[in-house]
Amino acid sequence: MVGRRSQPSERRRLHRMRPRPESPGRAPVPTAPWSRKDRILAVLVPALLATIACVQIARVHTLDQSPWSGAGFGMFATIDGETTRSIHGVVVSGDETTEAALPENLRRSAFELAVVPTESATDELAERWAEELDLPDDAHLVVSVRSVDIDQDLRLTTDVIVEGTS
Amino acid sequence: MTATRLADDGPLRRLVDGSYVDHLCTLTLVVVVINSNEDPPLFLAALAALVVGVLRPGWTRTPWWWFATAAVLAVRQISDWQGIDNHVVVTTYWTLALALGLAADDPARVLARSARWIVGLVFGFAVYWKLASPDFLDGDFFRFTLLTDDRFDAVARWIGGVPNEAMVLNEASWLAVLRGDEGALLVGGPRLDALALFMAWFAIVTESFIAVAHLAPLRGRWVVLRPASLLFFCLGTYIVVPVGGFGCLLAVLALADDELTPTWRRAYLWLFAGLVVYGPIWWLLFG
Numbered sequence: 210m211v212g213r214r215s216q217p218s219e220r221r222r223l224h225r226m227r228p229r230p231e232s233p234g235r236a237p238v239p240t241a242p243w244s245r246k247d248r249i250l251a252v253l254v255p256a257l258l259a260t261i262a263c264v265q266i267a268r269v270h271t272l273d274q275s276p277w278s279g280a281g282f283g284m285f286a287t288i289d290g291e292t293t294r295s296i297h298g299v300v301v302s303g304d305e306t307t308e309a310a311l312p313e314n315l316r317r318s319a320f321e322l323a324v325v326p327t328e329s330a331t332d333e334l335a336e337r338w339a340e341e342l343d344l345p346d347d348a349h350l351v352v353s354v355r356s357v358d359i360d361q362d363l364r365l366t367t368d369v370i371v372e373g374t375s
Numbered sequence: 376m377t378a379t380r381l382a383d384d385g386p387l388r389r390l391v392d393g394s395y396v397d398h399l400c401t402l403t404l405v406v407v408v409i410n411s412n413e414d415p416p417l418f419l420a421a422l423a424a425l426v427v428g429v430l431r432p433g434w435t436r437t438p439w440w441w442f443a444t445a446a447v448l449a450v451r452q453i454s455d456w457q458g459i460d461n462h463v464v465v466t467t468y469w470t471l472a473l474a475l476g477l478a479a480d481d482p483a484r485v486l487a488r489s490a491r492w493i494v495g496l497v498f499g500f501a502v503y504w505k506l507a508s509p510d511f512l513d514g515d516f517f518r519f520t521l522l523t524d525d526r527f528d529a530v531a532r533w534i535g536g537v538p539n540e541a542m543v544l545n546e547a548s549w550l551a552v553l554r555g556d557e558g559a560l561l562v563g564g565p566r567l568d569a570l571a572l573f574m575a576w577f578a579i580v581t582e583s584f585i586a587v588a589h590l591a592p593l594r595g596r597w598v599v600l601r602p603a604s605l606l607f608f609c610l611g612t613y614i615v616v617p618v619g620g621f622g623c624l625l626a627v628l629a630l631a632d633d634e635l636t637p638t639w640r641r642a643y644l645w646l647f648a649g650l651v652v653y654g655p656i657w658w659l660l661f662g
Binding site (some may be wrong): 240251252254257275278279281282286308321324357 | 472480638
């Protein structure tokens with residue numbers, strides 16, 4: 210004997226009444242109140258994240274630190290960053306100026322300067338760079354950190370963020 | 376034909392049969408490996424930790440394992456903070472959250488809340504930066520990035536209509552600026568401006584939505600907005616830019632939601648697996 214097919218509305222009611230099988234890997238919905246310990250543990254890491262991200266924002270605004278760097282979330286938000294900033298050295302001797310290549314052993318320092326381009330760090334890099342070049346007494350090295358910008362016509366222009374001398 | 380079965384008490388069987396917190400620990404081990412790939416010693420250590428975690432799952436279910444992992448990652452990242460990507464830092468935050476969560480009275484609930492707030496804050500700060508950057512809002516950032524960042528090369532050519540030879544010229548112009556030229560002119564394409572503006576506002580809208588959905592105390596059916604918005608973002612973003620490390624981390628953070636339905640859980644596991652294999656394939660095809 211073939212049983213009668215239940216009406217759609219009845220089937221829906223029966224479906225709702227059927228106990229839902231416990232899904233493997235799914236934790237039961239919590240009902241107990243939060244313990245004080247758990248409340249604190251849950252908030253610690255988000256609070257740490259927010260604090261460091263706020264410090265990063267402050268450092269960007271006060272030290273010209275790269276928005277892309279320093280445990281903040283400014284990546285892919287602005288052109289200005291350590292990878293688009295460039296470091297240039299020019300030897301000045303009297304009226305003559307000559308471009309100077311960055312020594313290999315100063316690459317890391319130059320990168321750190323691009324991240325946080327302070328005047329003191331720029332002067333320090335200029336000193337070390339000049340020592341590597343073994344400049345004559347009447348010459349000095351000017352180091353600049355430049356950022357790049359783009360206009361509506363796709364023209365790239367550079368701007369000096371900070372300059373230092375040996 | 377005989378079906379392959381997992382050994383009754385083997386490491387893989389224990390792994391598959393574990394609770395969802397167990398799965399979170401295992402997936403986090405994989406994320407740590409992926410996000411350590413630019414630091415060879417750390418990468419090898421993470422790989423060793425993954426092997427240990429698979430063979431001895433119980434060891435990685437203790438807070439101390441994750442405190443140690445977070446400490447090692449933090450020390451490496453603090454010593455090289457200038458060059459660390461933000462998703463690598465978030466990986467460290469998450470390992471610390473795992474340590475704290477496993478020490479809680481109710482680990483599942485604590486991990487779920489920590490993960491939700493981490494996601495909300497990450498996207499909230501990301502939106503702050505985008506809104507605070509005039510060059511992002513007017514599309515300049517993506518105009519520049521599409522023409523000079525090789526990860527966006529295929530998008531610039533295929534969707535922006537930038538000719539191949541223009542991309543070669545742009546690369547040379549950009550290198551000249553980095554080497555000292557004070558200016559240069561890049562070459563665009565017919566749809567570059569529209570594409571750049573679309574990408575900028577897609578990011579702002581979706582990231583704002585994710586931040587609000589994860590930080591707001593949603594109830595009932597509204598909670599579906601969290602996994603839905605994050606999945607939408609991941610699919611829209613990581614198909615274009617194969618930054619699988621961040622995508623996998625976001626998938627794990629989404630999976631930490633203890634009220635996630637099995638359907639969403641499966642979707643995020645597929646996303647995780649897809650991102651692990653998609654990155655290398657993308658670079659092979661378009662890189």
